[in-house]
Amino acid sequence: MLRSLDGRLALWHFRRLTCTRIRVWARERVPGHLWDQLKVEADVSDRDVDIVEVRPPWDGVGEHTRFPIARLRYRQSTGRWAIYWRDRNLKFHEYQRKRATTNIQALLDHIETSDDPIFWG
Numbered sequence: 001m002l003r004s005l006d007g008r009l010a011l012w013h014f015r016r017l018t019c020t021r022i023r024v025w026a027r028e029r030v031p032g033h034l035w036d037q038l039k040v041e042a043d044v045s046d047r048d049v050d051i052v053e054v055r056p057p058w059d060g061v062g063e064h065t066r067f068p069i070a071r072l073r074y075r076q077s078t079g080r081w082a083i084y085w086r087d088r089n090l091k092f093h094e095y096q097r098k099r100a101t102t103n104i105q106a107l108l109d110h111i112e113t114s115d116d117p118i119f120w121g
Helices: 002-027 104-113
Strands: 039-044 048-055 065-075 080-086 092-094
Touching: 002 039, 002 048, 002 065, 002 104, 039 065, 065 104, 080 104
Parallel strands: none
Antiparallel strands: 039 048, 048 065, 065 080, 080 092
């Protein structure tokens, strides 16, 4: 029982550190002086981390829009993270051009520098 608890605690700690790293990466995508016009954020759920572009309403009224750029999903069975892309129907599909990896920074770098319009248009 203790070994199982230690494993779950280690996994929780690992995911927490990784999600913090993703949030910092997202925040650094846009210079601070532009945050009133555009932000990139990471929305964390139990299974996924969504990278979203956040913009204020064009007329200054109402909620900010949150446009999903990519999804990162951790597979506990393999210990690897994978990238998912969003289609026009708001469904996510595994991105086949970059293999799942234990190196989350490699996936973040790919999203940022791949020049694939599937992420940043």
